[in-house]
Amino acid sequence: MAMVSLAPDTASSSAKVRAATDAPAALICRNLWKIYGANAEAFLRENPMPTHAEVRAAGLFAAVRDASLEIRQGEIFIIMGLSGSGKSTLVRCLSRLVEPTGGSVFYEHQNLLRMSPAELIQVRRHKMGMVFQNFALLPHRTVLGNVAFPLEVQGMPKEEREARALKMIDLVGLTERAGYYPRELSGGQQQRVGIARSLAVEPALWFLDEPFSALDPLIRHEMQNEFLRLQRMLSKTIVFITHDFDEAIRLGDRIAIMKDGAVIQVGTAEELVLNPASDYVSAFTRHVARAKVLTAGGVSVPVTPGEALGATVPARALVAEVAEVVLTSNLPAAVVDKNGMVIGKLERANVIANLVGGVP
Template sequence: MIATVTASPRPSTDIKLACRGVWKLFGQGAERLLADGRYPDGEAIRAAGLVGAVRDANLEVRPGEIFVIMGLSGSGKSTLVRCLSRLIEPTAGEILFDGRDLLRMSDREMIEIRRHRMGMVFQHFALLPHLTVLGNVAFPLAVQGIDRATREARARRVIELVGLAGREGYYPRELSGGQQQRVGIARSLAVEPELWFLDEPFSALDPLIRREMQDEFIRLQASLKKTIVFITHDFDEAIRLADRIAIMKDGAIIQTGTPEQLVLNPATDYVAEFTRHIPRAKVMSAASAMEPWREGAATAGTVAASDRIADIADRVEAADRPFAVLGADGQPVGLIGRQAVVDVLVGRSRGRQ
């Protein structure tokens, strides 16, 4: 069973962003309720006339990973991401960015970090209507005081990166919803952030454009390798994008793990219900369904241990011999054949526990 918080602390060099015991209580007297280190439950918070938006949150985000925070409306996920960037002041706890506590930084230091090291994209992308695409993307660089030639050159590079080359002179009203969202993403990327926060950036888009933007996001991340905290309420979106997922309920993080771990080993009934309708083939890896490697085995080809069953099912099912499963070092670690894939597709496989 997976723990309800992140794994035990790693060396600070392995962690880009962490929060330790973060609370956000709205209402008068919030600090007093937490002053002596108590951990009030929901009943005590309500009795004090407070709202427990974030309760004792703990997480760690590794460099270069997409860390998804998800939950239903009102679960606290958006409040938590605003605490992580200090757009909202937490009531208690620590928020560590490269090992430094953001809560101990001055307003001036936080402004510099947001201008130069953090990027943010929200559901409502708030483009400036009187500026062109180029002007919108270059705007945060102008705020930094970067000269016009430099900022426009950088803006043109990220505009091309998000697939909007040729539309630099367009105004927001002349763009589709998906194109406007690309401008918002480009504007955020223009500051070349080390840490990127995205709060339900695609939820206002129709399904086809949303899928297109997810594909674009995956392409961008493969190229840029940013450290990303991504907020969503859509588990299908989460499993497409995430390296790891934290599930929130009533302000608390109740389980953190890979999509595969959450589906195969839910820590609570809530997580089990949350993930119940997700086809296991979408999250299970070849490593979870393979049998041990046999030296000299005749194989039809190779798959990676991390490949998801849904992505390799057609090839494996069509072959009359198993496929060798290769580990990260390129060496065979197992075999996966037609029956193992069929078992996963029809729900007979329990996976590796």
């Protein structure tokens, strides 16, 4: 009986070290609202669940509507949605860079929305790192000066902060460019500086808002690999915004889909592909290579008692990874869980349907 094993560190998407699904929640938001316009707080107090029409009639605009999320420790949590769906606003509410109009945000059991400005600044300076799409580097500072900047703000002595900054610069492979100015760097290099700067304070929480969206596809792919490499070393709790489902699949443990300010579904890529909550969700997943998202376990079907099975494939393996074994066998493959228990079978027709993108 052939056993398909998964290489622990290949270039495939399965090389990502998935965060434990039972890890405790690190960051929680409940019923979060951000309404723009005059007297939005009073409006929300009087109308705790306003519709879009009601918000509009009051001359206001709801950028985030009743969003609730639990982001687990060590997880890469993706926020996806069309442009204008409220992704940036939601993530800024999580760090209170944007003041939410209602709801709560808990980090380490503390409600961020109840913190004093001074406490909040401490949390942001010491616990949170942020990377933005437009790099936002200081043009008159070198790479070293940029990366050391957040430590300077913390009041760290020069020698210590430069040593720490050089460590971060080394982490992103820019040691030889430490004395360069942003204008002397390519887009990819500038974003590496942005990443090093955001890591300088050694944050537990790392927010990235479309960090690679402005980069060429090739550089983008390279940066994604780089990002996964860093996360394997650093194991941070990450909230990563993208509007690209392929990027979400490559990087994310779980994905939240936003539409018109609301979170309409949260799940793994496989869950979103197999059970989309709406047409809006399916539209995002329509062009995805299903075989690279679906697992043997996710698409397996029950075994008939006494049925002969051929090769054994792990439930967590991607359909793409086990396709050859299943397709070259005359018998259906046995799908086994991590204890070696058979949980179902995978047939050729099933694999073919998923490889060519049809309905399984």
